[in-house]
Amino acid sequence: MSDPIGDDRHSPCPHLVHRYPDRVLLIPTHACAIHCRYCFRKEKLASSPKAFPFSDLLPAFDYIRKHTEITEVILTGGDPLLLPDKTLGLLRSTVEDIPHLRALRIHTRMPIVSPKRITPRLVRALSGKLLVTFVTHANHVRELCAETKTAAELLRRAAFVLLNQTVLLKGVNDDADTLATLFQELFYSHGIKPYYLHHCDLTRGLLHFRTSIDCGLRIMETLRGRLSGVCLPQYVLDLPGGHGKIPLCPPYIHARKGFAWTFRSPTGVLCDYEEVIPENPP
Ligand SMILES: *Cc1c(COP(=O)(O)O)cnc(C)c1O
Numbered sequence: 001m002s003d004p005i006g007d008d009r010h011s012p013c014p015h016l017v018h019r020y021p022d023r024v025l026l027i028p029t030h031a032c033a034i035h036c037r038y039c040f041r042k043e044k045l046a047s048s049p050k051a052f053p054f055s056d057l058l059p060a061f062d063y064i065r066k067h068t069e070i071t072e073v074i075l076t077g078g079d080p081l082l083l084p085d086k087t088l089g090l091l092r093s094t095v096e097d098i099p100h101l102r103a104l105r106i107h108t109r110m111p112i113v114s115p116k117r118i119t120p121r122l123v124r125a126l127s128g129k130l131l132v133t134f135v136t137h138a139n140h141v142r143e144l145c146a147e148t149k150t151a152a153e154l155l156r157r158a159a160f161v162l163l164n165q166t167v168l169l170k171g172v173n174d175d176a177d178t179l180a181t182l183f184q185e186l187f188y189s190h191g192i193k194p195y196y197l198h199h200c201d202l203t204r205g206l207l208h209f210r211t212s213i214d215c216g217l218r219i220m221e222t223l224r225g226r227l228s229g230v231c232l233p234q235y236v237l238d239l240p241g242g243h244g245k246i247p248l249c250p251p252y253i254h255a256r257k258g259f260a261w262t263f264r265s266p267t268g269v270l271c272d273y274e275e276v277i278p279e280n281p282p
């Protein structure tokens, strides 16, 4: 598909996607430091001008000002960190001046692919009144290096929250050991919490990278029993047509009869569980 997760359907004005009530995607650049074969936005990125004037974002800011249910602005792209610090500072202060906003999130691969981009000057440009979250994107432990660790330390000293998303890719990371190493290294060495493991979107040209959902579920089942919860991301699928992300979970609920449940443990043991609840359950 050319728009695998249906961004276009939820775009009320240019450079903005509003699919969930409390958060919006703001796309301040179509440029990216690298070009991932599996990128769900690659056709959009390839067909749009890489740079545009800041004033093109003004309708998006007007929209956000009018919609008081929005609490979080997510800068994505492309890669927002390809913009100069000054522009990022301007974005941050514009967002900060909207009273109902509480958090600024930045989806970026720069700490992984070009970690020297993370500088004290960048941190200053993004620091202010809002909670800042960085969501990095690493798929294999070999992508992490000493510079990534230094970058992560700089961001953590600034009290930014660090999360990571990973794409499940055949032949790259589609086994429990590879992912366990990546997730533990991200959290224990870099302080970056694994957030999402994405099932591949239906992007054109990546059949050779696709795994089955069964494969992803088996991996998650293995990891659940093995890794600390702080290292464990949620396995998700972004539904085509703009219907949003859903968690893909191994079937831990085996059976139920009223309030008598049978659950399956991470090691495959069936456990009965009788709920204890007040007489009029909510
Ligand atoms: C993924 C996504 C988000 C962010 O979702 P979280 O679950 O908060 O990470 C927001 N808007 C759109 C359109 C998305 O695709």
Ligand code: SF4
Residues within 6 Å of the ligand: 032, 033, 034, 035, 036, 038, 039, 040, 041, 042, 077, 078, 079, 109, 137
């Ligand atoms: S880093 Fe993200 S936006 Fe850039 S090409 Fe890769 S998946 Fe797409």
